[in-house]
Amino acid sequence: MTTMSATTPQRFNALQGRVALGAYGKGSKSEREAVFLETSAERYILRRKTGPVFGDTELEQYVGHQVECDGFVVGTTFLAERIQIVD
Amino acid sequence: MDDKIIVTNRGALVRKYGSKGHAAIRKALTALAAADKKRGIKSRVLYLDDQASMKKLRGTAVMNAVSPRENKAAIDAVFKSLNPDYLMILGAPDVVPHQDLDNPAYTPPDDDDRYAWGDLPYACDAPYSRDAARFVGPTRVVGRLPDMVGASEPSYLLGLLKTAAGYKSRSPDDYTTYFGLSADEWKGSTRLSLNNIFGNVNKLLLAPTAGPKYPGGQLRARMHFINCHGGPASPEFLGQKGKSYPTALTTQATTGQIVEGTVAAVECCYGAELYDAITLAIDPPICQSYLRQGAYGYLGSTTIAYGPADDNGAADLICQHFLLNLLEGASIGRAALMARQQFVADTGQMDPFDLKTLAQFCLLGDPGVHPVATSSAAGVPKSTASGEAERFFRAERRAKLRFAGDFLTQTKPTASKRAPKARLSPTTKTALLNVAKLAGLGAQQEFTAFAVKGAAASKGRAAKAAAVPSRYHIAIGTPGKAANGNVQRGVAVVAKELDGRIVGYRIYHQRST
Numbered sequence: 001m002t003t004m005s006a007t008t009p010q011r012f013n014a015l016q017g018r019v020a021l022g023a024y025g026k027g028s029k030s031e032r033e034a035v036f037l038e039t040s041a042e043r044y045i046l047r048r049k050t051g052p053v054f055g056d057t058e059l060e061q062y063v064g065h066q067v068e069c070d071g072f073v074v075g076t077t078f079l080a081e082r083i084q085i086v087d
Numbered sequence: 088m089d090d091k092i093i094v095t096n097r098g099a100l101v102r103k104y105g106s107k108g109h110a111a112i113r114k115a116l117t118a119l120a121a122a123d124k125k126r127g128i129k130s131r132v133l134y135l136d137d138q139a140s141m142k143k144l145r146g147t148a149v150m151n152a153v154s155p156r157e158n159k160a161a162i163d164a165v166f167k168s169l170n171p172d173y174l175m176i177l178g179a180p181d182v183v184p185h186q187d188l189d190n191p192a193y194t195p196p197d198d199d200d201r202y203a204w205g206d207l208p209y210a211c212d213a214p215y216s217r218d219a220a221r222f223v224g225p226t227r228v229v230g231r232l233p234d235m236v237g238a239s240e241p242s243y244l245l246g247l248l249k250t251a252a253g254y255k256s257r258s259p260d261d262y263t264t265y266f267g268l269s270a271d272e273w274k275g276s277t278r279l280s281l282n283n284i285f286g287n288v289n290k291l292l293l294a295p296t297a298g299p300k301y302p303g304g305q306l307r308a309r310m311h312f313i314n315c316h317g318g319p320a321s322p323e324f325l326g327q328k329g330k331s332y333p334t335a336l337t338t339q340a341t342t343g344q345i346v347e348g349t350v351a352a353v354e355c356c357y358g359a360e361l362y363d364a365i366t367l368a369i370d371p372p373i374c375q376s377y378l379r380q381g382a383y384g385y386l387g388s389t390t391i392a393y394g395p396a397d398d399n400g401a402a403d404l405i406c407q408h409f410l411l412n413l414l415e416g417a418s419i420g421r422a423a424l425m426a427r428q429q430f431v432a433d434t435g436q437m438d439p440f441d442l443k444t445l446a447q448f449c450l451l452g453d454p455g456v457h458p459v460a461t462s463s464a465a466g467v468p469k470s471t472a473s474g475e476a477e478r479f480f481r482a483e484r485r486a487k488l489r490f491a492g493d494f495l496t497q498t499k500p501t502a503s504k505r506a507p508k509a510r511l512s513p514t515t516k517t518a519l520l521n522v523a524k525l526a527g528l529g530a531q532q533e534f535t536a537f538a539v540k541g542a543a544a545s546k547g548r549a550a551k552a553a554a555v556p557s558r559y560h561i562a563i564g565t566p567g568k569a570a571n572g573n574v575q576r577g578v579a580v581v582a583k584e585l586d587g588r589i590v591g592y593r594i595y596h597q598r599s600t
Contacts, residue, residue: 009320009366026197026563027579027595028391029316029402030356032332043196049369053318054325054332072367074320076199079367 009072009079015039016086017069019046019062035059037069037078044078061085089131090478091123091455092165095177097134099152103182103234108241115248116177119453122252127474128173128455135161135183144168153180155187159208159215166212166227172481173420173455176206176231178244179361183231185389188446189217191439191503191537192393192579197563200390203446206231210424213496219442220503220540224496225427226489228420230384230454235375237365243379250347250381251453256460257309257348262414265310267291268298268335270327275397277314283399284312284410294326294335306344309458310351310410311377314394314403317355320362322370324355338370347381350413350458352406354394359387359449374451384419384452386426392447393440393579395595401444405430416461420454421484428491436500438559438581439537440595502537502559509536518589519560519582526578526594527566534560534582556583556590 017039024034024045032054037046048056049071066087071080093116101109113132120130133140135158141148146164149157162174176183185204192198203219210225232251234244265285269277271293281288292298292305294315315324315335322338353359353374364371374385386409392402399407408426417425427445434441511519523532537559560582582592 009363022196023565024196025356025391026565028198028356028393029354030318030391032316047318049367052325052332052334053321053323054316055330074362074367076195077319079320 009074011072012078013070015069015071015078016066017044018066019059019064021063035063037067037080044073044076046078046080046083048083049079049081059083088129089169089171090128090481091130091173091175092169092171093119093130093132093175093177094135094162094165094183095132096136096149096152096182098136099178099182103238104241111245112241112248115245115252119248119252123455127477132177133165152182153184155184156215158183159186162209163212163214172228172485173418174209174227174229175453175455176209176229177234178231179233179236180204181236181363182234185449186215187217188219188222189503190390190446191219191442192561194535194563198391200443202390203443204389205446206449207427207446210427211492211496218503219446220437220501223431223437223442223445223499223501224492224494225424226492228418228424228454228485228488230420230423230450230452232453233361233375233378233451235365235371236361236363239365243375247378250378250383251456254348254383254453254456254458256457259414259459259461261348262310262350262459264308265290265312266301266305266308267312268324269293269314270316270325270335271295272327273314273394276394276399276403277312279399280314280403280407281312283407284414285310295328295331295333298326298333298335299323299337299340301340301344304344306341307346309346309349311349311353312406312410313351313353313355313358315355317357319357319360320367320369321357322364322373322376324353324358324373336373338373338376341373341376341380343380345377345380345382348458349377349380349382350384350410350419351377351382351386352410353385353387354392354402354406356388356391358392359385359451360389378451382452383456383458384413384422384450386423386448386450388444388447389449390443390447393444393595395593400593401440401595402448404433405444405448413459416457416459418455418457419450419452421488423450423454424488428488428495431495431499432491436502436539436556436559436583438502438593439561440579440581442501442503498541500539500541500556502539504538504540506536506538506558512587515584515587515589522580522582522589522592523562523564525592526562526564526580528562528564528578528580532562532564534562534580536560536584556585558584560584560589
């Protein structure tokens with residue numbers, strides 16, 4: 001169903017997934033190497049809610065790890081309020 | 088006869104702000120109508136969810152406030168009955184939604200915008216559709232004065248209505264200086280844009296090293312052109328040099344710096360996204376910070392935007408046209424409509440990236456505001472009221488715009504739909520391989536074909552060669568090797584096929600220094 005926009009935030013608590021690096025937005029003004037949160041159902045771009053859009057070095061510590069997050073899904077982005085390594 | 092119709096949704100406003108908050112908005116709208124009247128503009132508020140009002144227009148009231156289809160049908164009924172010179176959408180997308188056009192360049196994970204959200208269809212006569220190709224001939228002057236998504240008190244919207252009521256046109260001299268900000272990587276393109284608009288690049292700032300604060304007062308210029316990175320639900324734009332993405336501008340850095348009457352054209356991805364900052368408990372969008380401080384107009388994108396390297400195209404062009412039209416004295420609404428038309432007219436055929444650009448750029452602000460005062464060559468007899476004369480001239484301008492929009496609708500070839508898989512001729516395969524090589528892509532690079540609609544068929548033996556391609560092929564990929572150790576950058580390639588031969592191509596990518 002279409003909502004008012006893709007960016008209507010949806011809250012998730014204790015969402016689990018693996019953190020990985022990957023290319024994003026090839027050829028566009030958003031192109032970069034991004035950090036992804038890969039859950040069993042979806043693949044989201046992972047951002048700290050109050051962190052920068054690109055190049056957040058704080059996220060590097062989670063790459064390759066299974067994590068648990070609280071935060072919001074906005075479109076295809078997960079805006080994390082809490083990230084905890086669980087593996 | 089009403090010159091300006093303000094459409095909104097009473098139920099949605101009452102749900103957000105309560106009866107008292109809605110009454111305050113109503114009072115502010117009355118003040119805006121009074122101010123418009125003094126300028127010779129007859130304004131009227133119309134609630135799209137009001138059954139009696141919509142019945143009088145032979146339309147159907149909106150039952151589901153966030154339904155793009157219902158809102159499009161209701162606004163079409165407004166135009167059919169009243170044909171206003173200006174249509175102002177009052178409210179963010181949780182009051183009156185953006186339209187949900189399919190993103191023709193949707194290729195997850197590289198372009199993961201399923202929809203190219205925007206207000207373009209409201210500016211077009213064609214009925215509701217998700218196909219952007221149906222909206223290449225806009226004819227209506229439309230802008231949106233947004234409140235805050237998810238807000239529960241109306242002070243933000245009341246402030247914007249006060250700005251619209253109290254606006255004043257200024258001398259062109261007040262708009263000759265500018266704030267120009269670009270990611271360092273894109274300075275070649277931004278220089279071209281600024282030269283085209285202002286005739287110089289004296290005020291161009293590059294990030295890095297510029298930003299996020301501008302203590303020298305650079306933000307106080309009234310014309311802003313910004314070509315940086317942006318992201319969804321983010322109160323910041325970023326610069327770029329190599330792998331470094333420093334913050335170039337933030338909502339906080341704009342606070343107290345934007346002066347009344349500012350007009351901005353912003354190419355950044357998501358630069359005009361009206362995200363829900365209240366639920367997310369983050370700073371509001373930069374675009375809404377501009378408007379809060381008295382900016383008259385802001386043109387930006389709701390989603391991922393595109394532009395070619397070392398040149399101008401797509402987002403660059405629509406932003407340039409908008410500011411140039413304003414400098415010539417157009418209202419911000421007419422400047423945006425003309426920018427859309429000029430972008431389509433100057434584009435031979437609307438490929439999937441062109442269509443996304445057209446769909447995603449939105450005008451925020453009261454469309455009736457004229458920031459730049461210009462003198463007219465046409466004299467008006469003393470016996471004629473100036474308001475009546477202006478209404479006549481405006482009607483002439485609208486007639487021309489309608490003609491131009493209708494012409495584009497009837498003639499502009501578009502490529503928004505994927506073509507069925509078909510065997511490619513060896514010649515076409517080889518040509519695509521060569522284009523892929525030129526873009527730095529590998530021999531295995533997959534292309535997706537898009538059928539071109541609206542191409543005029545060549546008639547008879549005497550007909551000259553067809554000028555319109557039969558298909559477009561697009562590919563998005565990352566070059567295998569980065570030259571000189573630079574960052575590897577992906578490219579989006581568009582190749583035109585005419586009668587089984589590749590006759591042209593364009594390569595979009597991040598600008599390199």
